[in-house]
Amino acid sequence: MINVKRVVVAVAVVGVALATAGLAAQAVKITDPTYAAIVVIRDSNEIGFLDIRTNKLIGSVFLGNNANPHMAAYSPDGRYVVTGGTRANKAYIIDVPTMTLAKAIPVGVGPEHLAFSPDGRYYYQGNPSSDSISVIDMVSLTEIKRISGLPEVLNITFLPDGSKAYAGTYGAHSVTVIDARRHEVLKKIQVGEVPAVSKLDPDRYLSEIKGVSNASISNDGRYLYAADGDLGVVGVIDTREDKLIKTIKVGKDPWRAYMSHDGKYAVTVNNGDETLSVIDTRTNRVAATLEGGPDMLGVNFAAGKMFAISTTSSFVYAYDMRTLRPAGRIKIGANIQIETATTDTADEKMYLAASTNHSIYVIDGRTLAVQQIPNVGLNPWGTHIMHSKDNYCH
Amino acid sequence: MTCRSSNTRRNPLACLVVSFGLTFWCVAVAAAQTPTAPGQMPMADHRGGVSGTVRSAGGIAVAGATVTATNAETSAQFTATTDAQGAYAFAALPMGKYNFTIESSGLTAHTRSEIDIAADRTPVIAITMYAAADGQAAASDPQALLAQIKTLEQRLRELEARAASSEASGVNALSTSAASQQQAGLQAPTDRLAALEDRLNELETRAVLSETTTYVKRVDVWVDANGTEYDQPVPGARQEVTYRREAVYRRESIGEKIEEALADAEKRGVQLGIDATSVTQFASRTKGDPDAVSGNAYALASADLFFTAGLAQYTVFFADVVALSGAPPDIEIPGLTLLNGYTARLVNQNELNLREVWLRTELFKQKLALVAGRLDLTNYFDNNAAANDETIQFLGDGLVNNPALGLATNGTGFAAVFDPKIGLNLKFGVQQSNVSATNLSDSIYSLAEAGYLMTIPSLGEGNYRVWYRTTNTGNLNNQAFGLSFDQKVGPVATLFARFGDGDLPVIEEGQTSFSLGQRFYSGGVKFQNGLVLNRWDSWGIGYAQTEVPDTGEKEKMTEGFYNLQLTDRLHLSFHLQHVLRSASGTESLGYLVPGVRLQAAF
Numbered sequence: 001m002i003n004v005k006r007v008v009v010a011v012a013v014v015g016v017a018l019a020t021a022g023l024a025a026q027a028v029k030i031t032d033p034t035y036a037a038i039v040v041i042r043d044s045n046e047i048g049f050l051d052i053r054t055n056k057l058i059g060s061v062f063l064g065n066n067a068n069p070h071m072a073a074y075s076p077d078g079r080y081v082v083t084g085g086t087r088a089n090k091a092y093i094i095d096v097p098t099m100t101l102a103k104a105i106p107v108g109v110g111p112e113h114l115a116f117s118p119d120g121r122y123y124y125q126g127n128p129s130s131d132s133i134s135v136i137d138m139v140s141l142t143e144i145k146r147i148s149g150l151p152e153v154l155n156i157t158f159l160p161d162g163s164k165a166y167a168g169t170y171g172a173h174s175v176t177v178i179d180a181r182r183h184e185v186l187k188k189i190q191v192g193e194v195p196a197v198s199k200l201d202p203d204r205y206l207s208e209i210k211g212v213s214n215a216s217i218s219n220d221g222r223y224l225y226a227a228d229g230d231l232g233v234v235g236v237i238d239t240r241e242d243k244l245i246k247t248i249k250v251g252k253d254p255w256r257a258y259m260s261h262d263g264k265y266a267v268t269v270n271n272g273d274e275t276l277s278v279i280d281t282r283t284n285r286v287a288a289t290l291e292g293g294p295d296m297l298g299v300n301f302a303a304g305k306m307f308a309i310s311t312t313s314s315f316v317y318a319y320d321m322r323t324l325r326p327a328g329r330i331k332i333g334a335n336i337q338i339e340t341a342t343t344d345t346a347d348e349k350m351y352l353a354a355s356t357n358h359s360i361y362v363i364d365g366r367t368l369a370v371q372q373i374p375n376v377g378l379n380p381w382g383t384h385i386m387h388s389k390d391n392y393c394h
Numbered sequence: 395m396t397c398r399s400s401n402t403r404r405n406p407l408a409c410l411v412v413s414f415g416l417t418f419w420c421v422a423v424a425a426a427q428t429p430t431a432p433g434q435m436p437m438a439d440h441r442g443g444v445s446g447t448v449r450s451a452g453g454i455a456v457a458g459a460t461v462t463a464t465n466a467e468t469s470a471q472f473t474a475t476t477d478a479q480g481a482y483a484f485a486a487l488p489m490g491k492y493n494f495t496i497e498s499s500g501l502t503a504h505t506r507s508e509i510d511i512a513a514d515r516t517p518v519i520a521i522t523m524y525a526a527a528d529g530q531a532a533a534s535d536p537q538a539l540l541a542q543i544k545t546l547e548q549r550l551r552e553l554e555a556r557a558a559s560s561e562a563s564g565v566n567a568l569s570t571s572a573a574s575q576q577q578a579g580l581q582a583p584t585d586r587l588a589a590l591e592d593r594l595n596e597l598e599t600r601a602v603l604s605e606t607t608t609y610v611k612r613v614d615v616w617v618d619a620n621g622t623e624y625d626q627p628v629p630g631a632r633q634e635v636t637y638r639r640e641a642v643y644r645r646e647s648i649g650e651k652i653e654e655a656l657a658d659a660e661k662r663g664v665q666l667g668i669d670a671t672s673v674t675q676f677a678s679r680t681k682g683d684p685d686a687v688s689g690n691a692y693a694l695a696s697a698d699l700f701f702t703a704g705l706a707q708y709t710v711f712f713a714d715v716v717a718l719s720g721a722p723p724d725i726e727i728p729g730l731t732l733l734n735g736y737t738a739r740l741v742n743q744n745e746l747n748l749r750e751v752w753l754r755t756e757l758f759k760q761k762l763a764l765v766a767g768r769l770d771l772t773n774y775f776d777n778n779a780a781a782n783d784e785t786i787q788f789l790g791d792g793l794v795n796n797p798a799l800g801l802a803t804n805g806t807g808f809a810a811v812f813d814p815k816i817g818l819n820l821k822f823g824v825q826q827s828n829v830s831a832t833n834l835s836d837s838i839y840s841l842a843e844a845g846y847l848m849t850i851p852s853l854g855e856g857n858y859r860v861w862y863r864t865t866n867t868g869n870l871n872n873q874a875f876g877l878s879f880d881q882k883v884g885p886v887a888t889l890f891a892r893f894g895d896g897d898l899p900v901i902e903e904g905q906t907s908f909s910l911g912q913r914f915y916s917g918g919v920k921f922q923n924g925l926v927l928n929r930w931d932s933w934g935i936g937y938a939q940t941e942v943p944d945t946g947e948k949e950k951m952t953e954g955f956y957n958l959q960l961t962d963r964l965h966l967s968f969h970l971q972h973v974l975r976s977a978s979g980t981e982s983l984g985y986l987v988p989g990v991r992l993q994a995a996f
Binding site for chain 1: 445455479481517518520612640707759760814815816817847848849852854855882884885923924928929930959960961962964
């Protein structure tokens with residue numbers, strides 16, 4: 001005869017166990033954010049998470065129709081992922097463990113690039129279409145201030161001590177220094193003078209401006225390297241005095257400088273003449289000018305090499321950083337556009353977003369082998385790995 | 395829950411376990427339906443949700459407000475309370491239309507009607523509540539407020555009509571009409587204001603994206619014997635490539651769409667370029683026969699028209715038509731090398747001459763480039779970075795080219811360049827060097843080159859080349875070889891040098907003016923990125939010595955230039971050459987040749 005009492009008790013115990021497991025599984029989806037690479041899936045309006053141990057998608061968070069995220073980043077503690085929805089004029093805060101959308105915050109127009117303060121208290125969202133930076137307080141998850149007067153602000157770089165931030169303004173030939181405690185503009189540092197002969201060609205200088213997209217910081221935080229597209233120079237700024245100490249001539253139309261992981265070199269991609277200028281940061285002189293490809297918008301460092309991403313040619317150009325010589329190029333595919341990549345914290349593999357075929361490509365820096373992760377979503381625009389030294393956007 | 399079983403009445407502990415377990419199970423299931431805290435919305439199930447914030451008119455978060463969602467069909471009610479940041483969330487509402495009511499002490503109740511909850515989507519709705527006093531103030535001047543609302547509604551109707559007329563989908567147009575009708579039924583000003591806000595949000599979503607952005611994508615499909623197409627591999631189906639249009643949910647501004655269309659049109663069309671150059675020189679004899687010409691001025695104008703078009707994957711068509719006019723110094727002052735490198739292009743005055751026309755394609759992951767057609771082989775070989783371009787660098791041919799190459803004129807030919815981008819490249823070319831040749835075996839000029847890139851620490855990169863040439867002009871086989879390098883010495887200066895040695899090709903009828911030399915040396919330095927007047931300027935000094943031991947002729951040429959970049963397309967350069975020519979048994983003849991070159995390129 002069945003003991004009803006025992007059956008009921010057993011069911012109850014099993015119910016407790018299953019309910020607990022179910023709750024736990026539902027609540028926490030990412031336990032270790034260092035293994036979850038962010039994938040900005042622009043045209044699906046999602047932020048995806050890719051497990052870099054298995055190269056499989058964990059899942060994604062939908063932001064809303066027509067959000068079109070541009071760049072995303074982990075908060076320093078890995079609790080949140082933030083992104084700007086360029087077409088929604090909103091900043092989105094994602095709770096990482098549960099992979100849920102925690103907050104959508106109205107910001108300025110056309111938010112693109114962003115940066116966290118080193119302590120993670122604030123996140124600066126650049127709004128290039130409204131020439132402003134939205135200061136988001138990560139405690140209240142609200143915009144507490146909007147810093148204006150920054151012509152087409154793109155990238156923002158904080159000092160390691162969090163006292164100041166430097167905004168690259170593509171609509172001007174200067175870098176703006178921001179007091180990161182009071183969130184106020186301190187000064188603007190001119191990167192280079194417009195040549196006097198520009199008066200002979202007013203149409204060229206009045207039609208479109210390619211200024212400073214980014215100020216890249218040296219490993220010790222002492223210097224910034226700010227490339228100016230129109231002027232073809234890199235300005236070296238001393239962050240202690242906020243003063244331009246040197247102007248280095250590079251190739252034509254440099255996009256920005258990328259710092260090698262060992263701090264020895266600052267590399268600019270010069271899209272005007274399809275070259276790369278390798279600047280020795282000890283002497284602040286160009287150590288080598290290397291042949292590249294068209295429309296280079298990203299540089300990564302892995303396995304002792306440098307990799308320049310030529311977005312429209314589908315090539316990733318490789319260079320030996322020891323000899324400063326070319327080391328071949330990797331053809332990702334035919335008729336596909338590649339975007340930007342992040343490098344894992346072991347400096348071995350890169351995760352490259354390929355927008356037109358909806359894939360992520362994993363490139364082994366040592367062997368140059370390429371593995372495709374297809375169907376991650378519509379038009380992946382970029383990737384981000386927590387604590388990677390190559391987290392950037394174009 | 396109570397324990398009614400006779401067994402559990404006798405065992406209170408069992409009753410407690412059962413009660414707890416079942417209760418816990420129910421709580422867990424319920425927790426899956428509602429969020430544990432505002433803002434945490436599980437996305438795994440297929441219900442819909444909504445979240446947002448409630449703020450006062452001053453932008454301050456309203457905590458503790460009660461948000462009630464009532465299903466318009468079933469009247470089922472769900473409630474949430476705003477947190478300290480004014481945030482609320484409904485994680486898993488059954489799909490359908492909902493009316494929302496937001497209430498908070500001291501604030502006028504707010505309603506939102508007909509909000510669509512769809513599967514797996516969580517729209518964000520921000521709500522603004524007004525103080526009860528504000529409501530009373532509105533009531534005291536209701537006519538002004540109503541008039542303002544009416545004006546806004548009218549303007550919005552006009553905008554919606556414009557947006558609806560440009561939309562491809564009729565569904566969107568219908569929803570606009572529904573929103574307007576809904577608004578017409580509302581009476582309270584706050585409701586009408588809220589509805590206006592909703593319609594503006596909707597319009598903003600649609601206004602910029604006038605049509606869905608689409609693009610054509612190359613996809614792999616699998617086709618079986620019946621012709622049925624699959625997107626995934628299927629047993630028995632063969633893989634094929636096809637093209638398909640895809641829609642993406644991206645908003646683009648009108649400016650971006652125009653820019654894309656123009657770039658696309660440019661890529662598909664023929665691109666035209668123009669290069670126009672005028673060189674003026676003056677020759678003053680410094681040594682030799684007093685009866686030799688001296689004190690004359692010379693000028694040569696050149697106009698290059700070139701066309702480029704993409705024909706296929708990695709395949710480009712190029713054509714270059716040139717016309718020259720004028721009197722270069724090389725006609726009155728002949729020598730082993732040309733004082734004006736443009737003279738080599740001169741066939742007949744004031745006549746269009748087809749200089750080059752070729753097809754180029756790239757193979758093997760674009761490591762191998764093949765060019766075929768009417769070529770100028772010197773364009774592919776000995777591309778010295780510091781001394782190779784007569785349009786913006788040295789003018790004298792002795793510093794632009796290597797006379798030992800012995801190439802006379804452009805002709806039908808073929809070139810192959812293998813460049814795997816590892817700092818090593820190999821080149822091979824064959825060209826006919828006489829336009830009057832009667833067959834392809836006649837006057838064949840062959841050239842092979844190996845190049846290597848070296849980066850010397852603290853100096854910079856350097857390119858080193860070695861080449862080998864054979865010709866069969868005049869039915870005589872002639873060979874020559876040469877070396878060339880350009881080495882950066884820091885970021886500002888580049889050293890260059892050339893050497894060539896070999897037999898001189900036989901000059902045949904039909905060959906135009908060109909530089910010749912059996913033994914040749916040149917060297918110099920070029921400066922840019924520093925020691926210049928303007929950022930993009932460059933200047934250089936070079937020396938070239940050409941010898942023809944067979945005839946005892948020797949020429950020594952020195953040249954300095956300064957190239958001023960006035961604009962991206964306009965260059966002005968100043969040159970000073972000195973040439974000293976001698977032949978066995980004759981007195982040396984020397985000339986000082988200052989010159990100016992103006993070059994425009996589009």
